Each structure stands twice: as structure tokens, then as C-alpha cells.
Amino acid sequence: MEIDVVDVAARPRLNAWERLTPYIAYAALVTLIVVFGVLAPKLFLTERNFGVILQNSAVQCVVAIGMTFVIIIGSIDLSVGSVMALVGIVAALASTVVGGAMAFFLTPAIGAVLGLVNGAVFVYGYIPSFIVTLGMLSIARGFTIIVSGGFPIDIPPTGLFPAVGIAPVPILIVVGVAVVASFVLLKTAFGRYTIAVGGDEDKARMLGLPVDRLKLVIFTLSGALAGLGGGILTAEVGAGSPTMGIGFELTAISAVVIGGTPLTGGAGSILGTVVGSLVMSTLANGMIILGIPTNVQIVLTGVVLVGAVLLSIQRSKIHIMK
Amino acid sequence: MAAEDPLVSAGNGRISPARGGDATPVPFLEIGGLGKRFGSVQALSDINLDIYCGEVLGLLGDNGAGKSTLVKCISGVHRPTVGTIRCESREVIISSPVVARSLGIETVFQDLALIPNLDAAANLFIGRELSWGPFRGLLRVMRDRAMEEDLRQCLQQLDIHIPAGRMRVDSFSGGQRQAIAIARAVRWKAKLVILDEPTAALSVPEQRKVLSLTRQLASDRIAVIYITHNLLDVLAVTDRIAILHRGKKAAELRTKETNEHEIVSAIMGTAGKSSS
Numbered sequence: 001m002e003i004d005v006v007d008v009a010a011r012p013r014l015n016a017w018e019r020l021t022p023y024i025a026y027a028a029l030v031t032l033i034v035v036f037g038v039l040a041p042k043l044f045l046t047e048r049n050f051g052v053i054l055q056n057s058a059v060q061c062v063v064a065i066g067m068t069f070v071i072i073i074g075s076i077d078l079s080v081g082s083v084m085a086l087v088g089i090v091a092a093l094a095s096t097v098v099g100g101a102m103a104f105f106l107t108p109a110i111g112a113v114l115g116l117v118n119g120a121v122f123v124y125g126y127i128p129s130f131i132v133t134l135g136m137l138s139i140a141r142g143f144t145i146i147v148s149g150g151f152p153i154d155i156p157p158t159g160l161f162p163a164v165g166i167a168p169v170p171i172l173i174v175v176g177v178a179v180v181a182s183f184v185l186l187k188t189a190f191g192r193y194t195i196a197v198g199g200d201e202d203k204a205r206m207l208g209l210p211v212d213r214l215k216l217v218i219f220t221l222s223g224a225l226a227g228l229g230g231g232i233l234t235a236e237v238g239a240g241s242p243t244m245g246i247g248f249e250l251t252a253i254s255a256v257v258i259g260g261t262p263l264t265g266g267a268g269s270i271l272g273t274v275v276g277s278l279v280m281s282t283l284a285n286g287m288i289i290l291g292i293p294t295n296v297q298i299v300l301t302g303v304v305l306v307g308a309v310l311l312s313i314q315r316s317k318i319h320i321m322k
Numbered sequence: 323m324a325a326e327d328p329l330v331s332a333g334n335g336r337i338s339p340a341r342g343g344d345a346t347p348v349p350f351l352e353i354g355g356l357g358k359r360f361g362s363v364q365a366l367s368d369i370n371l372d373i374y375c376g377e378v379l380g381l382l383g384d385n386g387a388g389k390s391t392l393v394k395c396i397s398g399v400h401r402p403t404v405g406t407i408r409c410e411s412r413e414v415i416i417s418s419p420v421v422a423r424s425l426g427i428e429t430v431f432q433d434l435a436l437i438p439n440l441d442a443a444a445n446l447f448i449g450r451e452l453s454w455g456p457f458r459g460l461l462r463v464m465r466d467r468a469m470e471e472d473l474r475q476c477l478q479q480l481d482i483h484i485p486a487g488r489m490r491v492d493s494f495s496g497g498q499r500q501a502i503a504i505a506r507a508v509r510w511k512a513k514l515v516i517l518d519e520p521t522a523a524l525s526v527p528e529q530r531k532v533l534s535l536t537r538q539l540a541s542d543r544i545a546v547i548y549i550t551h552n553l554l555d556v557l558a559v560t561d562r563i564a565i566l567h568r569g570k571k572a573a574e575l576r577t578k579e580t581n582e583h584e585i586v587s588a589i590m591g592t593a594g595k596s597s598s
Contacts, residue, residue, distance in 0.1 A: 184461075187463050187466075188457070188460065188461055188462060188464065189461070189462050190460040190461055192448075192451065192464065193460070195440065196437045196439075196440060196444075196448065199437045199438050199439035200437055200439075203435050203436070203437055206419060206435050207435055207437075207448050208420045208423070208449050209449055210460070213460075267439060
């Protein structure tokens with residue numbers, strides 16, 4: 001044990017770089033705008049294009065906000081992309097039965113059920129969230145293809161459901177979700193316990209915090225927001241698609257990590273995730289404008305994810321890397 | 323009483339508190355015939371011990387003598403195999419740390435049970451946050467300002483100095499964290515505070531601070547169990563000393579009437595064997 005002198009106040013565990021991580025997102029966003037602005041000023045730096053970036057970031061942002069809570073407790077949800085697709089297909093099918101408006105409002109509920117399954121297997125099965133949600137990634141995708149027969153399913157062309165996908169409605173939904181989520185994280189006992197569980201789960205249990213219930217709620221929330229994201233994306237496209245959301249977990253996790261929430265958990269911010277989502281959609285938009293081939297874009301997305309984790313992970317919290 | 327052999331009982335007798343003005347004080351906690359067995363290992367057997375408000379009871383013993391097991395039985399971590407615990411004259415079964423806390427028993431563990439990435443105020447109130455508005459349970463809205471003000475008063479009352487602001491507690495020194503854990507016990511009106519090796523990892527001035535905090539708890543009529551290896555601490559801070567040896571109570575002494583030598587021989591289990 002090291003010995004401390006009584007009046008030496010701070011012995012910060014965070015090094016200088018770790019303290020900078022909350023600001024990476026802002027720096028990255030500014031950098032990307034400058035780079036793309038210089039390389040393609042006429043196409044990139046237009047009001048219309050910024051509108052497109054905002055619109056494209058919306059779904060990503062809704063899903064990433066749910067993911068933020070999951071990552072703060074130190075877990076991961078790999079199933080969000082598949083959950084989006086399954087919810088989109090089910091909602092599209094349901095819209096002919098219960099009507100478009102009802103079908104859209106059902107999307108977070110269907111997602112919540114899938115998220116609750118994730119949470120229950122994770123908590124009561126006592127297996128890593130990474131495996132549980134990797135299984136759900138495959139299970140939900142499989143059901144999506146079975147239910148849809150492998151083809152897109154259209155939603156009614158008029159009414160509330162398709163209207164949800166028209167700008168600026170998705171952006172308004174995101175703003176609403178982000179404000180509520182931020183309040184919950186910063187001001188409620190739920191938010192504080194989320195951070196506490198990410199900091200030291202054993203002690204949280206010892207202090208009598210409802211750790212298991214908290215985990216169930218957080219995975220349900222992540223499922224619900226993935227469902228809502230699937231609903232919005234279905235509305236934007238005008239159909240539920242069996243290939244919707246493939247690889248979406250990668251962009252969502254990247255957005256969260258770039259936003260300053262370390263994969264090691266215990267800290268994080270919703271505003272950071274919102275900016276992180278903007279970074280991801282600006283990157284995607286800029287690459288398209290510069291004419292970078294789609295497959296190269298996929299490669300770069302992976303590089304960005306690993307790079308973001310490299311920069312932001314708190315290695316002091318990890319004792320063994322396997 | 324004063325003429326009695328200072329080594330009051332080499333076995334299981336009890337002695338009354340060394341301090342306390344009450345004519346016939348009732349113990350806060352009475353432990354009777356307590357035993358704990360882990361499989362084939364008899365960790366504790368036939369422990370009888372009374373703990374009084376306003377008194378610091380030192381709990382000593384070599385490694386493996388059963389100190390931690392005894393404390394864990396009191397704080398709800400372990401269930402005793404046999405024996406009774408009476409709290410304020412009522413027989414109780416302390417089945418979990420939450421039950422212990424509801425009885426007014428707060429344990430300041432060696433690893434302190436502080437959440438490292440939360441600030442001092444959050445740790446003071448963790449699980450019992452002040453809130454307002456219609457929501458209950460997980461969705462209750464916290465009153466951060468009120469909790470910070472409460473922390474400030476609490477620290478002032480105990481004369482604890484930690485840096486202001488919302489610093490995470492893992493950036494505090496060991497003594498500062500110890501102080502926050504003790505402040506939490508006081509804030510929640512603990513009637514019995516168990517301090518487990520509270521000075522083990524501290525610098526000398528910090529040790530002194532923790533010792534004076536311990537005395538302050540006792541003067542606030544709180545019962546304190548003080549577990550330690552440090553004989554100087556024991557002599558400085560306790561009123562009464564219980565010494566465990568191989569799971570049994572080897573001796574119970576009044577601090578004022580004993581000395582290091584006697585304590586050491588009880589710890590070594592040689593008390594009855596030689597007279598010098």
C-alpha cells in the first residue's frame with residue numbers, strides 16, 4: 001500500500017489523456033467538417049447536406065442512446081441491428097392489421113420484449129452480455145428472414161407511420177429521447193446506480209443497490225430504443241427490410257465510444273453520444289461525397305471503432321486482457 | 323470490581339462496560355453462545371460478548387483467530403451456525419447487510435464499500451438518496467444540492483476536511499476515504515459502528531485523525547467495535563478489549579487495567595500458561 005500525507009488532496013487515477021476523452025467527439029466532429037469542407041466544399045458545405053447528415057444521424061442516435069446505458073454498466077448489446085430489423089418487419093406486417101399509427105407505437109414495445117429477453121438471460125443465466133446479445137443478433141436476424149420470407153414488406157404509403165420518417169420528425173424524436181435520457185442519467189437514482197454499477201458492481205451489491213433489476217431495465221431500454229430506431233428507419237424507407245440494420249451495432253458502439261463513454265464503463269454522457277452519432281454520420285456522408293467505394297467505407301468504419309476504443313479505454317480498470 | 327484480577331475471565335465470562343454513567347446499562351448488542359462452522363472448520367465457538375453504547379470495544383486476535391468471521395456474523399454477511407444475537411434486548415436474526423443496517427449496525431469494511439467513481443456526497447447517500455417529486459424507486463429525482471449541503475454539515479460536525487467539489491472518491495487519500503465511510507455511518511444514525519483495521523493503510527497523521535474520530539463516535543453514544551492488529555491503537559482508543567484465539571474468546575480486559583504484555587500473551591494463547 002502506498003502511504004498518503006493527510007493534506008495531499010488529489011491522487012487522480014485518470015491520466016491526462018483519459019481526462020481528455022469526453023472532448024474527443026467535439027474535436028473529431030470539427031476535424032471531419034474541416035477536412036470534408038476543404039476536400040469537397042461545394043457538395044459538403046451546403047445547408048441541404050447538413051440537413052441530410054442530421055436526418056441520417058437520427059436513427060443511429062436513438063439506438064446509441066440506449067447503448068450508452070448498457071456500456072456505462074460495463075456491458076455490451078450486439079443485438080441492436082437485428083432487433084431493429086425484426087421490429088421493422090413485425091411493425092410492417094402489423095400495420096395492415098392494427099393500422100399504421102398503432103404499428104409505429106408498438107415498435108418500442110416489441111423491441112423492449114427482445115431487450116428484456118437479453119437482460120433476463122444475462123442476469124439469471126449469469127453469462128456475459130457479449131455472448132447473450134451475440135446470440136440474439138443471430139436469433140432476431142433469423143426470425144426476421146423467416147417472418148418476411150426474405151423480402152421487404154411495405155408499410156401503408158400514407159398516414160402517421162410513413163410521416164414519422166419525414167424530416168424533421170426523426171430529429172425531433174431524437175431531441176426528445178436525448179433530453180429525457182440525459183435527465184434520467186444525471187438526475188435520477190436510476191442514473192446514479194447505473195454509474196455505480198459500472199464503477200464497482202460488487203460494492204453496489206454490498207450496499208444493497210438493486211443491481212439485477214437495474215440490468216434488466218437497461219437491456220430492456222436498449223431493446224426499446226433499438227425498436228424505436230427500427231420503426232423510424234422503416235418509416236423513412238417505407239418498408240421493413242430483412243437486411244435492415246446489418247452492422248448497426250458497430251456504428252452505435254462507435255458513436256457511444258467516440259462520445260466519451262469508455263467501454264470499461266463507470267462514466268458516460270448522453271450529449272457525448274449525440275455528438276458521437278453526428279461524427280459517425282458526418283464520416284459516412286463525407287465518404288460518400290468523396291466517392292469512396294462502399295466496401296472501403298465498411299473497412300474504415302471498423303478502423304474508426306477500434307481506433308476510438310484504443311484512444312478511450314481506461315486500461316487502469318482492466319487487469320487482464322483476454 | 324476494581325480489585326478483581328484484570329484478566330477478568332480466561333474463558334467466557336462477561337464484564338460490564340468500562341465507561342458509561344448509567345447505573346445498569348443495557349448492552350446494545352448481546353452475543354450469546356455464538357458459533358460458526360465452515361464445513362469441517364470450526365471458525366468460532368461459544369462466543370459471549372456484550373457491546374455497549376458509548377464504548378469502544380477493541381477486537382483483537384492473530385490472523386485466523388476469528389475476528390472477521392465474528393464481525394461478518396454481526397454485519398449480516400455470514401449466518402452463525404449456533405447462538406443468539408440480541409439487539410436492544412430483542413433477539414434478532416441478521417440475515418443480510420441490509421437487515422444489519424436497519425438495526426443501526428454500520429460496518430466500515432477494510433475496502434470501505436465506497437463506489438470509486440462517485441463523489442463524496444453520492445457515496446454518503448448511495449441507496450438512500452434524497453429526492454423530490456412524485457416518482458419513487460429507481461425513477462426518483464435526486465436533490466443534489468441538498469445532499470451536498472448535508473455532506474458539508476456532516477463533515478463539519480466531525481471536523482473532517484476533504485477537498486470541495488465533485489471529485490470522485492478514488493482520487494482521495496486513504497484517510498479521506500476512511501473518513502467519508504465513517505461520516506456515512508454517522509449520517510445514518512448508526513448505533514453500532516464496526517471499524518475493520520481502519521488505520522491499516524494510513525499515514526501517521528491520518529491514523530491520528532481516525533483514532534480521534536473513533537473517540538468522537540463513542541462520545542456521541544455510539545457503540546464501536548474496533549478491529550486491529552496495532553497495540554498502540556488499542557491502548558489509545560479502546561475502553562474494553564476482547565481477544566480471540568483459535569475461534570474462542572481468550573480474554574476480555576479493561577483497557578485501563580491492562581498492559582501490552584498481557585494483551586500479547588492473550589493473543590498468543592499463552593495467558594494461562596505462564597504468570598509473568
